[in-house]
Amino acid sequence: MFGFLKGLKITFAQLAHKKVTLQYPDVMPNWGERYRGVHKFYAEKCIVCNQCARICPTSCISLSGSKREDKKLHIDTYDINFEICILCDLCTEVCPTEAIQMTDRFELATYSRVDLYKNIYWLDENARKHDGIIESEGRTHAGGEK
Ligand code: SF4
Ligand code: SF4
Numbered sequence: 001m002f003g004f005l006k007g008l009k010i011t012f013a014q015l016a017h018k019k020v021t022l023q024y025p026d027v028m029p030n031w032g033e034r035y036r037g038v039h040k041f042y043a044e045k046c047i048v049c050n051q052c053a054r055i056c057p058t059s060c061i062s063l064s065g066s067k068r069e070d071k072k073l074h075i076d077t078y079d080i081n082f083e084i085c086i087l088c089d090l091c092t093e094v095c096p097t098e099a100i101q102m103t104d105r106f107e108l109a110t111y112s113r114v115d116l117y118k119n120i121y122w123l124d125e126n127a128r129k130h131d132g133i134i135e136s137e138g139r140t141h142a143g144g145e146k
Contacts, residue, residue: 028141031104036087038105040127041078043120045099048073052091052100058084061091075099078120082108103130 022029031037048065060081065073092101103126110116118126128134 022142025107026139028139030142035102035104036089037103038082038087038108038118038126039080039092039123040101040103040130041120041123042099042101042127043075043078043124045097046075046078047097047099048075049096051094051096055090055094057088057090058086060085075120078123080118080123081116082118083113083116101127103127105130 046063046065048063050063053059053061053063060083061079062081063075063078065075068074087102089102092098095101105126108116125134
């Protein structure tokens, strides 16, 4: 009986506390500013220096570029294998132009390993979703903002 009352006391004490659970996936969590989620990529900023691929501890970045009319190198392909990416942030730290950046996005669950290879188009779309340029599944974040 005493244990039951003790349990009830804890339950009622929690009723007065601020709710910490979210209605995920309808409501997304707000991560800290330095949260390391899946990347976004700005192709126009990339100078094809290869530093991100070289520093990557799991060798999950592969890229290629070519010279265009302006005699400068431009990125052609940029792939990240999220099957082995450990979201360590080293690639973004080393990038001199901030072409590759991390976001607060984390949902990569899939039924196929092949789907975990993300190319330049997916990473670009992720940038536009993250920056609010295109609609991002219409879900709200904790606190109300989209
Ligand atoms: S976050 Fe780390 S593991 Fe992932 S691509 Fe960048 S350097 Fe490689
Ligand atoms: S480090 Fe940055 S600029 Fe250099 S290849 Fe990687 S993404 Fe492009």
